Amino acid sequence: MAVKNETFNIIGMTCASCAKAVERSVSKVNGVAKASVNFATEKLDVQFDDTKASLDDIKQAVKNAGYTAEGESSLREVTIPIAGMTCASCAASIERSIKKLQGVQNVSVNFATERATVVYDTNQTRISEIKQAIKKSGYQALEIEAGEQADEEKQRREKEVKTLWKKFIVSAIFTIPLLYIAMGHMLGIELPEIIDPMMYPLNFALIQLVLTIPVAIAGNKFYSVGFKALFRKNPNMDSLIALGTSAAIIYGIFAAIQIANGNIIYAQDLYFETAAVIITLILLGKYLESVTKGKTSEAIKKLMGLAPKTATVVHGGEEVIIPIEEVEVGDIVLVKPGEKIPVDGVVIEGHTSVDESMLTGESIPVEKNIGDKVIGASINKNGLIKFKATKVGKDTALAQIIKLVEDAQGSKAPIAKLADVISGYFVPIVIVIAIVAGLAWYLTGQSVIFSLTIFIAVLVIACPCALGLATPTAIMVGTGKGAEYGVLIKGGEPLETAHKIKTIVFDKTGTITEGKPKVTDVIAIEGYQQDELLQIAASAEKGSEHPLGEAIVKSAEEKGLSMLKVDKFRAIPGHGIEVSIEGKEILLGNKKLMNDHQITITLQDESDRLASEGKTPMFMAIDNKLAGIIAVADVTKESSAFAIKKLHEMGIKVAMITGDNRRTAEAIAKQVGIDIVLAEVLPQDKANEVKKLQEQGDIVAMVGDGINDAPALAQADVGIAIGSGTDVAMESADIVLMKSDLLDVVTALQLSKKTIRNIKQNLFWAFAYNTAGIPIAAGVLYAFGGPKLNPIFAAGAMAFSSVSVLMNALRLKGFQPVIKK
Numbered sequence: 001m002a003v004k005n006e007t008f009n010i011i012g013m014t015c016a017s018c019a020k021a022v023e024r025s026v027s028k029v030n031g032v033a034k035a036s037v038n039f040a041t042e043k044l045d046v047q048f049d050d051t052k053a054s055l056d057d058i059k060q061a062v063k064n065a066g067y068t069a070e071g072e073s074s075l076r077e078v079t080i081p082i083a084g085m086t087c088a089s090c091a092a093s094i095e096r097s098i099k100k101l102q103g104v105q106n107v108s109v110n111f112a113t114e115r116a117t118v119v120y121d122t123n124q125t126r127i128s129e130i131k132q133a134i135k136k137s138g139y140q141a142l143e144i145e146a147g148e149q150a151d152e153e154k155q156r157r158e159k160e161v162k163t164l165w166k167k168f169i170v171s172a173i174f175t176i177p178l179l180y181i182a183m184g185h186m187l188g189i190e191l192p193e194i195i196d197p198m199m200y201p202l203n204f205a206l207i208q209l210v211l212t213i214p215v216a217i218a219g220n221k222f223y224s225v226g227f228k229a230l231f232r233k234n235p236n237m238d239s240l241i242a243l244g245t246s247a248a249i250i251y252g253i254f255a256a257i258q259i260a261n262g263n264i265i266y267a268q269d270l271y272f273e274t275a276a277v278i279i280t281l282i283l284l285g286k287y288l289e290s291v292t293k294g295k296t297s298e299a300i301k302k303l304m305g306l307a308p309k310t311a312t313v314v315h316g317g318e319e320v321i322i323p324i325e326e327v328e329v330g331d332i333v334l335v336k337p338g339e340k341i342p343v344d345g346v347v348i349e350g351h352t353s354v355d356e357s358m359l360t361g362e363s364i365p366v367e368k369n370i371g372d373k374v375i376g377a378s379i380n381k382n383g384l385i386k387f388k389a390t391k392v393g394k395d396t397a398l399a400q401i402i403k404l405v406e407d408a409q410g411s412k413a414p415i416a417k418l419a420d421v422i423s424g425y426f427v428p429i430v431i432v433i434a435i436v437a438g439l440a441w442y443l444t445g446q447s448v449i450f451s452l453t454i455f456i457a458v459l460v461i462a463c464p465c466a467l468g469l470a471t472p473t474a475i476m477v478g479t480g481k482g483a484e485y486g487v488l489i490k491g492g493e494p495l496e497t498a499h500k501i502k503t504i505v506f507d508k509t510g511t512i513t514e515g516k517p518k519v520t521d522v523i524a525i526e527g528y529q530q531d532e533l534l535q536i537a538a539s540a541e542k543g544s545e546h547p548l549g550e551a552i553v554k555s556a557e558e559k560g561l562s563m564l565k566v567d568k569f570r571a572i573p574g575h576g577i578e579v580s581i582e583g584k585e586i587l588l589g590n591k592k593l594m595n596d597h598q599i600t601i602t603l604q605d606e607s608d609r610l611a612s613e614g615k616t617p618m619f620m621a622i623d624n625k626l627a628g629i630i631a632v633a634d635v636t637k638e639s640s641a642f643a644i645k646k647l648h649e650m651g652i653k654v655a656m657i658t659g660d661n662r663r664t665a666e667a668i669a670k671q672v673g674i675d676i677v678l679a680e681v682l683p684q685d686k687a688n689e690v691k692k693l694q695e696q697g698d699i700v701a702m703v704g705d706g707i708n709d710a711p712a713l714a715q716a717d718v719g720i721a722i723g724s725g726t727d728v729a730m731e732s733a734d735i736v737l738m739k740s741d742l743l744d745v746v747t748a749l750q751l752s753k754k755t756i757r758n759i760k761q762n763l764f765w766a767f768a769y770n771t772a773g774i775p776i777a778a779g780v781l782y783a784f785g786g787p788k789l790n791p792i793f794a795a796g797a798m799a800f801s802s803v804s805v806l807m808n809a810l811r812l813k814g815f816q817p818v819i820k821k
Contacts, residue, residue: 003033006055008044010037011068025065029053044069078127080116081142082134086225086238086286087111089427090139093229097137101125112472116141138228164287171218171280175273178211182273201267205256208272212249219245219279235427241282243431244459244791248275251452269449278460278795288803306377307398311342314386331389335380343376344391352383401488415471415496415759426462430774434458437778453791457777461794462770470762473809478755481815486738487748494718494734498752500699501652501718504745505678505690507704508658508665511722512672512742513634515705517548519555520615521631523606531561533620533628539564540579540586548616548632549577576618587621594619594626603629614667641672643742648673650749653698657681657689657712686712703745720745747817758812762805769801 010022022044026035031052036045046058062069085091091109094116098107103124109116118130131141181204184191191197197204216223219241226242229235248271255266310321314332324342327333332348335341341354353365356378365381368374374387376396393399438455442448475492482489489495509515522530538556541549542563556563568580575596576589587593594601599621601607606629607617615633619626644654655676658665665679678689686704690712693700702709702716713719713733721733722740737744773794775781782788 004048004050006046006048006058008046008058008062008069010044010062011070021065022062022067025061026058029057029061032058077117077119078130080118080127080130080134082109082114082116082139083142084139084225085109085111085114086221089235089239090229094134094137094139097133098130101129101133104130110472112476138225161287161290164283164290167218168280168283168287171215171276171283174211174214175276175280178208178215178273178276181211182208182270197267201259201264202256204267205252205259205270208270209252209256212252212272212276215276215279216245216249219283222279222282235431239427240430240459240462241278243434244456245275245278247452247456248272248278248791251448271449271452274456274791277792278456281792281795285800285802288806306340308340308342308377312336312339325393327389327392329389329392332386333389334384334386336384337380337382339380341374341376341378341380341387343389344396345374345387345389347372347374347385347387349387350383350385352385353381355379355381401483414493415756415763426770430458430462433462433774433778441779450788453788454777454779456791457789457794458774460791461773461777461789461797470766470805471759473806474755474758474762474812477809477812478751478758478815481812482748482751485744485747485751485817487744487751488736488738489748489751490734490736495752496756497699497718498701498735498749499756501701501749502698503653503655503676503693504647504701504703505655505657505693505712505716506674506742507686507702507709507712508656508668509634510705510740511703512640512656512668512674513636515634517551517616517632517634519551519630520633520635521610522628523603523631524628525602525626528622528627530628531559533630534559535561535564536581536584536586536622537588537618537620537630539566539581540569540577540588542566548618551632552618552630585623587624588618588630590617591619594621597621597624599624599626602626611663612667614664614671616664636668636672637740637742639741639743643746644673646743646746647749650746652749655693657686684711687715690715701745703742705740720748743817750817751815754815755812758809762808765808766801766805769797773797773801 020037022037023035026032026044026046029048031049032046033049034045034047037043044062048058059069082094085094088111091111094109095107098104098109098116098118101120103121104118105121106119107116108118116130116134120130134141180189181191181195191204194200195203195207222238222241223246226235226238226240230239230242252270252272252275255270258266307324309324311324311327312319312321312334313327314320314334319334327343333342333345337352347368347370349370351367351369354368354374355365356375368383368385373390374385375398376391377398391397394403434455437458438451441454442451471492475495478495479489479491489498506512519534522534524530524533534552534556538553538561541552564581566579566581567583568578570578572578572589572593575593576587579586579588587597587599591601591607599619601619603619603626607619610617610629610631613633615631618630618632620628620630647654653675654673655678656665656669656674657678658668659681662677662679665677668674669677681689686702686709690700690702694715694717699717701718701720702712703720703722704710704713705722709721713721718735719733720735720737722737722744735748737748777789777794779788
């Protein structure tokens with residue numbers, strides 16, 4: 001007997017009865033030992049003897065019950081660096097090739113980052129097969145592992161930049177004299193007699209051919225990649241350049257043969273210089289593009305550079321310096337003043353202040369004591385600490401941030417879909433336009449030379465590079481800039497959606513407020529001092545675990561008040577506490593406690609005022625007489641009111657959601673300027689409240705920090721988690737704020753607006769350039785008496801279009817939040 005366990009996804013269940021029906025039907029299959037259906041996860045777990053029952057038998061049983069069973073796919077997402085792409089059409093070609101593989105769910109090839117992000121079923125395909133598909137497309141799939149591979153990729157990029165520069169220099173060295181020879185006589189510049197076209201036309205032609213050959217060799221990649229793509233019926237930008245320059249060179253060779261045969265009139269139109277100048281200008285454009293593309297991913301390089309290379313670990317009482325990769329969870333790590341903290345952990349010895357600005361953007365060092373968490377890559381300022389490693393390698397906060405930023409930079413915004421579709425069809429259409437335009441001019445009586453000029457100009461000016469670069473470069477710079485300010489945006493989609501937000505819902509506790517109750521007021525009746533009441537209250541509450549009691553104790557400790565000895569302590573649930581201190585009977589609690597002990601409340605007005613301000617008044621009686629009131633509240637963060645004011649200035653409505661009673665909630669709302677108060681909301685109902693706002697037609701964002709906020713964060717159009725919150729909330733969110741500062745919500749929205757504006761500018765100019773450039777190259781202006789576009793200027797314009805889009809995207813590097821208090 002061979003017992004197997006399998007899991008299926010069940011489609012079509014609507015209630016627990018459905019689950020039971022599936023269980024009953026599957027249990028009847030011969031060979032099934034156990035069938036268990038989880039209605040919540042819609043999964044069926046089956047234990048069966050595979051010699052008696054097959055997967056098809058089980059699926060049929062589910063079908064007989066009225067539902068559909070699908071084998072649970074092991075989906076995995078992988079990002080593969082790719083070498084050899086030169087334009088957006090290359091990316092489209094690779095996407096098509098990978099999509100053909102069985103089990104591939106989603107493919108996104110980003111030309112700007114030179115990476116393919118693939119979601120695939122590990123049961124149906126393997127990474128090696130995906131790499132093979134990339135290879136078949138004519139490109140090189142690089143290693144995926146991080147660490148050394150990241151350095152290798154950096155070296156590869158640097159090598160690519162150097163190679164392009166060398167090729168440009170070589171082509172320029174031969175192109176400049178070629179231009180002088182080809183154009184000099186037209187400008188009245190005398191040429192040496194031996195190559196004078198009037199005296200030695202063949203020499204004139206041959207010297208140009210000789211100078212063109214090294215330039216063509218320098219641009220050999222255009223031909224090898226371009227023609228290969230053309231033959232595979234996936235033409236790209238290189239195909240356009242290869243066709244255009246090859247046409248010019250072949251015609252030049254044909255002209256040279258004609259000159260050798262005595263037809264010296266061909267010396268007037270050789271076209272070698274056109275091919276050489278096109279290659280030289282495009283190599284320059286590619287070099288500038290490569291340099292600027294490198295700058296767009298600087299955020300990742302900065303983040304990677306933050307991690308220290310080694311760690312000092314305490315083994316058997318000895319300090320050992322080891323590579324950071326060898327640190328294990330549970331190791332005791334020693335960090336001296338001025339050193340970087342190598343991995344995440346919890347302080348077990350010592351105290352210090354830590355500069356976490358590189359991760360959170362917060363410039364003020366954070367105090368760390370025993371029990372506090374420390375983050376890898378932050379800087380230990382002034383104390384010696386030991387901490388226990390809790391997260392290492394890929395699990396550290398820094399590694400997670402790098403992964404998050406990488407994923408975001410490799411993602412596509414919905415606005416990019418139009419450009420992707422157009423880029424995929426663009427090149428074949430351009431080739432057709434070039435052929436049709438060339439033939440049309442020839443058939444209307446123009447010369448072969450004129451028609452060839454039109455053909456080459458259309459091919460060269462129509463490169464879709466600018467289209468392919470317009471969106472991803474802006475997203476790369478935008479998400480990278482966000483990371484610098486401690487605002488982690490998880491991709492193109494939330495980045496785009498954020499600028500449309502009309503309503504933001506804030507969770508109250510820990511988001512608008514500090515999440516830690518504090519003593520706000522101490523009102524003493526005549527005969528008592530404020531500090532005296534606080535000292536007695538703190539001494540009484542020292543044995544209590546109630547959050548309000550903890551707030552009173554903490555306030556007394558901050559004022560340096562000593563604790564008095566408590567002789568008797570009794571907690572009265574729902575009312576307060578009763579204690580004896582130095583022979584005095586102390587009551588501390590709510591109004592009910594005072595009424596039960598028949599104590600007259602003489603501070604009712606003050607109590608009502610404090611309650612209306614969102615504070616919790618606690619009455620204190622000493623020897624059965626009211627002594628005063630101590631008010632405790634979860635105070636609002638300093639930045640909350642100002643952040644909400646800035647959101648109002650941006651035309652955004654602000655709502656607050658809380659489980660607190662309406663009176664307290666409205667008091668907090670009044671303090672900070674909230675528009676909509678959603679009070680007394682149970683944790684499980686928060687998502688429904690968000691949904692109700694969405695049903696009114698608004699794009700809604702939710703800002704929260706707790707586990708109970710996760711469903712609401714997922715429900716919102718954009719979920720924003722504040723970094724002091726839980727991992728679950730951060731996992732559910734689209735944007736993570738590393739600091740607990742609501743002003744970063746404003747920063748995120750401003751960054752979204754700037755990035756989307758930048759993308760729209762890029763797309764407009766890319767579309768406008770191609771829309772205007774192709775008709776001009778095809779000779780529309782010439783038909784109405786205007787100029788004809790020389791292919792040389794077309795090449796320059798094409799190179800400039802890509803560089804201009806990249807330069808515009810790089811303007812985002814100057815983004816600064818527009819926040820003035």
